[in-house]
Amino acid sequence: MMAGIAQHISAKAQTLRDRINRHDRLYYVEARPVISDEEYDALFRELQDLEKRHPELVTPDSPTQRVGGEPAREFTTVPHRLPMLSLANANSEEEIREFDRRVRSLPGSGAPVYTCEMKFDGVSLSLRYEDSVLAAALTRGDGSRGDDITANARTIRSIPLRLPPGLVPGDGCEVRGEVLMTGKDFGAMNDERREAGLKLFVNPRNATAGTLKLQDPKLVAARPLQFFAYTLLTTESADKKGSHGANLSLLKKLGFRVDDHARSCSSIDEIVSHWREWEGRRETLPFDADGIVVKVDSLAMQKRLGAVARNPRWAIACKFRPRSGRTVLEDISLQVGRMGTVTPVARLEPVFLGGTTITRASLYNADYIAKLDIRIGDTVTVERGGDVIPKVTSAVPPSGRKRSKRFRFPKFCPECSEPLVRPEGEVQSYCENNSCPAQIRGRIEHWASRGAMDIAGLGSANVDRLVEEGLLRDVADIYSLAGRRKRLLELDRWGEKSVDNLLGGIDESREKPFRNVLFALGIRHAGAGVAALLVDAYGSIEGLMRASRDELEQIDQVGPRIAESITSFFALAANRSLVDRLRKAGLNLAESAAEKKKNGIFSGRTFVVTGALSGRSRQEVKTLIENLGGRVASAISAKVDVLVAGTDPGSKLGKARALGVEIWDEGTFNSKITTS
Ligand code: IVH
Numbered sequence: 039m040m041a042g043i044a045q046h047i048s049a050k051a052q053t054l055r056d057r058i059n060r061h062d063r064l065y066y067v068e069a070r071p072v073i074s075d076e077e078y079d080a081l082f083r084e085l086q087d088l089e090k091r092h093p094e095l096v097t098p099d100s101p102t103q104r105v106g107g108e109p110a111r112e113f114t115t116v117p118h119r120l121p122m123l124s125l126a127n128a129n130s131e132e133e134i135r136e137f138d139r140r141v142r143s144l145p146g147s148g149a150p151v152y153t154c155e156m157k158f159d160g161v162s163l164s165l166r167y168e169d170s171v172l173a174a175a176l177t178r179g180d181g182s183r184g185d186d187i188t189a190n191a192r193t194i195r196s197i198p199l200r201l202p203p204g205l206v207p208g209d210g211c212e213v214r215g216e217v218l219m220t221g222k223d224f225g226a227m228n229d230e231r232r233e234a235g236l237k238l239f240v241n242p243r244n245a246t247a248g249t250l251k252l253q254d255p256k257l258v259a260a261r262p263l264q265f266f267a268y269t270l271l272t273t274e275s276a277d278k279k280g281s282h283g284a285n286l287s288l289l290k291k292l293g294f295r296v297d298d299h300a301r302s303c304s305s306i307d308e309i310v311s312h313w314r315e316w317e318g319r320r321e322t323l324p325f326d327a328d329g330i331v332v333k334v335d336s337l338a339m340q341k342r343l344g345a346v347a348r349n350p351r352w353a354i355a356c357k358f359r360p361r362s363g364r365t366v367l368e369d370i371s372l373q374v375g376r377m378g379t380v381t382p383v384a385r386l387e388p389v390f391l392g393g394t395t396i397t398r399a400s401l402y403n404a405d406y407i408a409k410l411d412i413r414i415g416d417t418v419t420v421e422r423g424g425d426v427i428p429k430v431t432s433a434v435p436p437s438g439r440k441r442s443k444r445f446r447f448p449k450f451c452p453e454c455s456e457p458l459v460r461p462e463g464e465v466q467s468y469c470e471n472n473s474c475p476a477q478i479r480g481r482i483e484h485w486a487s488r489g490a491m492d493i494a495g496l497g498s499a500n501v502d503r504l505v506e507e508g509l510l511r512d513v514a515d516i517y518s519l520a521g522r523r524k525r526l527l528e529l530d531r532w533g534e535k536s537v538d539n540l541l542g543g544i545d546e547s548r549e550k551p552f553r554n555v556l557f558a559l560g561i562r563h564a565g566a567g568v569a570a571l572l573v574d575a576y577g578s579i580e581g582l583m584r585a586s587r588d589e590l591e592q593i594d595q596v597g598p599r600i601a602e603s604i605t606s607f608f609a610l611a612a613n614r615s616l617v618d619r620l621r622k623a624g625l626n627l628a629e630s631a632a633e634k635k636k637n638g639i640f641s642g643r644t645f646v647v648t649g650a651l652s653g654r655s656r657q658e659v660k661t662l663i664e665n666l667g668g669r670v671a672s673a674i675s676a677k678v679d680v681l682v683a684g685t686d687p688g689s690k691l692g693k694a695r696a697l698g699v700e701i702w703d704e705g706t707f708n709s710k711i712t713t714s
Contacts, residue, residue, distance in 0.1 A: 044092075047088065047092060047095065048092075048095055050088065051085065051088050051089065051092070051095045051100075054081060054084060054085040054088065055085065055097070055099075055100055055101060057081055058078075058081055058082060058085060058101045059101060059198070059199075059200070061073060061078055061081070062101060062195055063198070063293050065078075065195075065692060065693060065696045066195040066196045066264075066295075066692070066696055067196050067293060067294065067295045069696045069697055069698070071693055071696060071697075074673065075673075075674070075688055075689035075690050075692075075693055076689075078689050079688060079689055082101070082102070085100070085101070085102055086102055089102055098171065098199070099171050099172065099199035099200040100199075101199070103192070103199075104192050104193050104195070104199070104259065105192075105193050105255050105256055105259045109253045109254035109255070109256075110189065110253050111253070112253075113185035113186055113187055114185070114186045115179065115183045115184065115185055115186070116174065116176055116183060116184065116185075116186045117182060117183045118164060118176060118179075118181070118182060118183065118184060119166075119212065119271075120212075120271060121181050121182050121348070122162065122164060122178045122179075122181050122184070122214070123181065123345055123348050123349060123350050124181070124348055124349060125157075125331060125349060125350070125353055125354060125355040126349040126353075126354055126355070127329075127354070127355050127356075127357050128354050128355065128356045128357065129357050131310050133354075133356075134306065134309060134310055134313065134332070134354070134356050135306055135310075137332070137354045138150075138306040138309075140351065141334060141343065141351075141352070144339070144342060144343060147339060149304065150304075150334055150335070150336070150339065151281075151283075151302060151303070151304050151334075151335040151336070152302070152303045152304070152309060152332050152333060152334060152335060153282050153283050153286070153300060153301070153302055153303075153332075153333045153335050154300065154301050154302075154303055154309060154312050154313075154330050154331070154332050154333075155268060155297045155299070155300045155330065155331050155333070156297050156299055156300075156316070156323065156325075156327040156329075156330060156331070157327055157328055157329040157330055157331045157355050157356075157357075158216035158218055158266055158268075158297075158325060158326075158327060159218070159242075159243050159325075159326040159327055159328045160216040160217050160218030160219075160242070160243060160246050160266075160325070160326075161177070161178075161216065161217045161218070161243070161246050161247050161250055162177070162178045162214065162215070162216055162217075163175055163176070163177060163178075163187075163191060163214070163215060163216070163217050163250075163265065164176045164177075164178070164184065164212055164213075164214045165191065165197065165212065165213045165214070165215075166210065166212050167201055167206075167210055167211050167212070167213065168209070168210045169209055169210065170200055170201040170202075170203055170206075171199065171200050171201075172188070172191075172192065172197065172198070172199050172200070173188075173210075174186060174188050175187055175188045175190070175191030175192075175197075177250065181348060187250055187251075189255040190249075190250055190252065190255050190258045191217075191250075191265075192255070193255050193258045193259035193263075194217065194263045194264065194265050195692075196264050196265045196266075196294070196295050197265045197294075198292065198293040198294065201292050201293065202291070202292065202293065205288065205291055205292060206270075206272055206288070206292070207272055207273075208272050208273035209273065210273055211270060211271060211272045211273065212269075212270075212271040213267050213269070213270055213271075213289065213292075213294065214267070214268065214269040214271070215265055215266050215267035215268050215269065215294070216265070216266050216268065217246055217250060217263055217264070217265050218242060218243070218246055218263070218264055218266065218325050218326070219242040219245055219246050219261075219262055219263060219264065219325070220242070220262070220264065220324040220325050221242060221324060221325065221326065222324065222698065222700070222701075223262035223264075223695065224239070224241075224242040224245055224262075226262075226701050226702075226703070226706075227239075227245065227261065227262060228245075229703065229705065229706050230703055230705075232705075233703065233705040241326070242325070242326055243326065245261070246263060249261045249263060250263075262695065264295065264325075265294070265295065266294075266295050266296060266297060267289045267294035267295065267296055268286075268296065268297070268331075269285075270285040270288060270289050279338070280337040280338075281335045281336055281337060282333050282334075282335050282336075282337065282340070283300075283302055283335050285337075286300055299316075299323075302335065303332075309330075309332055309356075312330065313329075313330050313356045316330055316358070317358045317359065320358055324698065327358070328357060328358055328360075329355050329356050329357040329358050330355075330356050331353060331354070331355050331356075332353065332354050332356060333352060333353040334352040334353065339352065340352040340353075359390070359391070360391065361391055361421065361422045362391065362419060362420060362421040362422065362431070363389050363390070363391050363419070363420060364389070364417055364418065364419055364420070365386050365387045365388070365389035365396075365417070365418065365420060366386070366387040366415070366416070366417055366418070366436070367384050367385070367386060367412065367413070367414055367415065367416050367417075367418045367430070367433065368385045368386060368387055368414070369384075369385040369414055370382050370383070370384060370385065370401065370407070370412075370414060370445055371383050371385055371452070372448060372451075372452045373476075374451060374452070374453050374469050374474060374476035374477060374480070375476075375477075375480050376477055376479075376480025376481045376483070376484050376560055377468075377477070377480075377560070377562055378468040378469040378470055378471070378474065378477055379466055379467075379468055380451070380458055380466070380467045380468060380469060381400065381401075381402065381403070381466075382401040382402070382403065382404070382407060382445075382447070383398050383399070383400060383401060384398060384399045384400070384401050384412075384418065384420075384430050385397065385398060386398065386399060386418070386420065389420060391420065391422045391428070394422075396420060396422065396428050398428070399420050399427070399428040399429050399430045400427050400428070400429050400430075401429075401430055402429075402465075403465040403466055403467070404447040404460075404465070404467065405465045406465075407445050407447075408444070408445075410430070410431075410432060410433055411433065411444070412430060412433040412445065413433065413435075413441060413442045413443070413444060413445055414442045414445065415436050415439065415441065415442045416433040416434060416435060416436060416441070416442075417433070417434050417435075417436060417437075418430045418431075418432065418433045418434075419431050419432045419433075447467065451469035451471065451474060451476075453469070453474050453475050453476035454469065454471050454473070454474040454475060454476070456469055456470065456471040456474065472612075475505060478505055478510075478511065478512065479498075479501050479502060479505050481512070481513060481560050482496075482501045482504075482505065482510055482512075482513055482516070483496075483497075483498050483501050484558065484560045485513040485516070485558045485559075485560070486501070486516075486547075489554075489557070489566055490554055490557055490558035491547040491550050491554060491555070491558045492547065492550070492554075493516070493540075493543045493544055493546075493547045494539070494543040495536070495539045495540035495542075495543045495544075496516070496540065496543065496544070500540070503529070504519075507529065509522065509525065509526070512616060513558070513559075513616070513620075514616055514619035514620055514623060516544055517544065517548075517619075517620070517623035517624075517625075518623075519540070519541065519544060520541050520544065520545070523537060523541070526540075548623070548624050548625055548626075549626070550625075550626065551573075551626055551629055551633060551637045552573055552578070552579070552626045552627055552628055552629040553566070553569050553570050553573040553629065553637055554569075555620070555625050555626060555627060556569040556572060556573060556579070556582075557569035559607075561603055561604060561607045562603045562607075563599055563600045563603045564600065564603065564604060566639060567595075567639055567710060567711040568595070568596065568600055568711075570637075570638060570639050570666060570711075571593055571594070571595055571596065571711065572590075572593070572596075572604070573629050573634065573637075574634055574665060574666075575593045577628055577629060577630075577631075577634075578627060578628035578629075579617060579621075579627040579628065580627075580628075582604070582608070583608045583614070583617070585604075585605075586605070587601040587602060587605050588601075590604060590605070594654070594658075594662065595708065595711055634665075635665075635667055636667065637667065638665065638666040638667020638668065639666050639667065639710075639711070640663055640666040640667045640668030641666075641667030641668065642667070643668050643669070643679040643680060644668070644669045644670075644671050644677055644678050644679050644680075645660075645663050645668050645669065645670050645671070645678070645679065645680050645681075645682060646670070646671050646672065646673065646674055646678050646680075646681050646682070646690065646694075646699075647659050647660055647663075647670065647681075647682045647684075648681065648682070648683055648684065648687045648688060648690040648691070649683050649684030649685055649686050649687035649688065649690075649691075650684045650685050650686055651682075651684040651704050652684070652685075652704060653704060653708065656684075659682060659707070662711070663682075666711065673690075674690050674693045674694050674697065674699060675697075676697055678694070678697075678699050679699065679700060680699065680700045680701075680702055681694040681699050681700070681701050681702070682702050682703075682704070682707045683701055683702070683703055684703070684704055
C-alpha cells in the first residue's frame with residue numbers, strides 16, 4: 039500500500055518536472071511560450087510543495103534545483119577530456135581564401151562544404167553529460183584544465199539539466215558553447231545597477247565573465263545569462279558519416295539554443311560575402327559577435343585535417359573589423375552646448391573603426407581627463423560601441439618623444455571669452471553667457487531638430503551660417519526669414535531651390551503641436567517627456583506661465599528641480615517676449631484634450647505592467663501610460679512593446695525576456711516620462 043502511494047507520488051513529481059522542463063525550453067530556448075505565467079507558476083509551486091513533503095523525491099535534475107548548495111570558497115580545476123582549442127584568425131578576404139586553399143590541398147577533400155556561424159563574443163563553457171544528466175561544467179581555463187563551475191552553470195535556464203533519452207549514441211556526451219548576455223539584458227542590468235548605485239560593467243563579455251566567477255550561485259541566477267551551443271562531442275565515434283550541420287540540428291533537438299544564423303556554404307565566395315554582409319549588420323544581432331566562424335562540415339574530414347599547435351585546421355575565425363583601436367590624440371578642444379555646458383572633445387588622427395573613420399571622441403569633463411591622465415600627443419584607445427559617440431578609454435605616452443604637460447582646463451569660454459564656471463560639487467563647467475554664439479547656435483539647432491520642430495534644411499551647417507550672417511539671433515527669428523528671402527538668395531551657394539526648401543520646412547513646422555514647441559524651447563530639465571506632462575496638466579502656455587512652483591510640483595513626476603527650472607525660465611522678460619513673438623508667428627501654444635492623446639510620447643506602443651512599484655500603484659502607472667497615448671495589455675505577447683517591471687515581477691519578466699520585449703524597471707519608466 040505504502041509503496042503504491044510512493045510510486046504514485048513519484049510519478050506525479052516526474053510528470054511535473056517533465057512539464058516544467060518542456061515549458062522552460064519553449065520559453066528560454068525557443069521563445070514561444072504556450073502557457074500563461076500564472077499557469078507556469080502554479081506548476082512550479084506544485085512541484086516545490088511535493089518535494090518539500092517528500093524530500094526523498096528530489097532529483098538533482100529537478101527544475102527546482104537550479105539554484106542550490108552553498109557558495110563555493112574556490113573552484114576546483116579539472117582536466118578537459120579533450121583539449122579546448124582556440125581558433126586561428128583571418129582578418130582579410132585573402133586570409134579566408136588561403137584557409138580554403140589549405141583545406142582543399144588535403145588529398146580527397148573534394149569540394150568541401152562549410153558551415154558558417156557567428157563568433158559569439160562571450161565566455162566558452164564545456165558541459166559534460168553523463169547518462170543524460172548534467173554532470174559538470176568547466177571553463178576553458180588554459181585549454182587543458184578548466185574551473186569547475188557546475189553550480190553556476192545550472193542556474194542558466196537555457197542549459198538543460200537532463201537531455202531527452204535516445205538521441206545521443208553512447209552513455210554520455212560533451213556540449214561546448216558560449217555563455218553570453220544579450221545587449222538588451224546587459225543594458226537593463228546596468229540600468230538597475232546604476233539605480234542601486236553599484237559599479238557598472240563595461241560590456242556584456244566582461245559582465246558574463248565576472249558573473250561566472252561569482253562564488254554564490256544565487257547571485258548568478260539573478261543575472262541574465264544565456265548559453266549557445268556550437269560543438270557536440272560524443273563518446274562513440276559516430277563521426278565517420280556525421281557532419282557539423284547535423285550536430286547543430288541534434289543540439290537543437292536536445293534542447294539547446296544554437297545560432298539561428300548558421301548557414302551552409304559550398305563556395306568560398308559565398309563565405310566572403312556572408313562575412314561582409316554580417317560585418318555591416320552586426321549591430322542588428324541581439325548579442326555581440328566579433329566575426330563569423332567557418333567550419334569544415336564533414337566530421338571525418340575535420341579529423342583528417344587535425345590541429346596545429348592549439349588551432350584546428352578545419353576551422354577559422356573571420357574577424358569583423360574592431361570597434362576599438364589606437365590612434366594619436368592631436369588636440370583637445372572645447373564644445374559649448376546650448377545650455378552652456380562645456381565638454382572637452384578629443385581631436386584624433388583619423389582611425390578606421392567598425393566601418394567609419396573617427397576623428398573626434400568625447401572626453402566628458404576635466405575630471406575624466408585627469409583620472410585617465412590623457413595628454414595631447416599620447417597614443418589613445420578609442421572605443422565605439424553600438425550607436426554611442428566614440429570615447430577615449432585610455433592613454434599611453436608617445437614612444438621616443440617627451441610627453442606633453444598635463445591638460446589644463448581653460449578658464450574662459452572658447453566661443454565668447456567669458457569666464458567659465460564650475461559649480462561646487464559638479465564635474466561639468468559652464469559658460470553662463472546667454473548670448474554666447476555657441477549657445478545661440480545650439481538653441482536654434484535644438485529647435486529645428488527631430489522630435490522638436492523637425493525643420494528639414496535647418497541642420498547645423500545652415501544654422502552656423504545664418505547665425506554668422508546675423509540673420510538668426512534666436513528661435514523666433516526663424517519665422518521672419520520668409521520676409522528676408524532676397525537676403526537669403528544673396529548668400530553664397532544658396533539657390534532658389536535651397537531657399538524654398540528651407541522656407542517650406544519652416545512653414546510646415548508651424549503645424550507642430552504645442553508639446554513639441556514647449557520641448558523645442560529647450561528649458562533645462564524639460565525633455566520631451568516633461569513637456570508632455572506639462573501640456574497634459576496645463577493645456578496652454580498661458581496656464582503654464584502662470585503656474586507657481588508649488589502648483590507645478592503637484593504634477594506627477596515633476597519635482598522641485600524641474601519646477602524651479604520652469605518658473606525661472608518664464609520669469610525672464612526676454613523669454614516672455616520670445617513666447618509673444620512665437621505666438622505672433624502663428625505657432626501652436628495650446629493643445630485640446632483629443633490632440634493630447636494623439637500626440638502622447640507613448641502613442642502607438644503597447645505596455646504591460648507587473649510587480650510591485652514603489653512610487654505609485656499599478657493602476658496609476660496604467661492610467662499614466664494611457665494618458666501619454668500608450669495602450670495597456672494584461673499579458674505578454676509578441677505584440678507587446680514594453681514591460682514595466684517592479685520588484686517581484688513573477689514570470690512575466692522571463693517571458694518578456696524570451697520574446698525580446700523591452701523591459702523597463704520603475705526608474706527607467708520614470709526617466710522615460712521625464713527625459714525622453
Ligand atoms: S568552435 C577549436 N564556434 O572562439 C575551437 N567557437 O578562439 C572550436 N567561439 O574559445 C570552437 N563562437 O569561445 C566555435 N560559433 C563558434 C564560436 C566559438 C565563439 C569562441 C570560443 C573559442 C574561441 C576560439
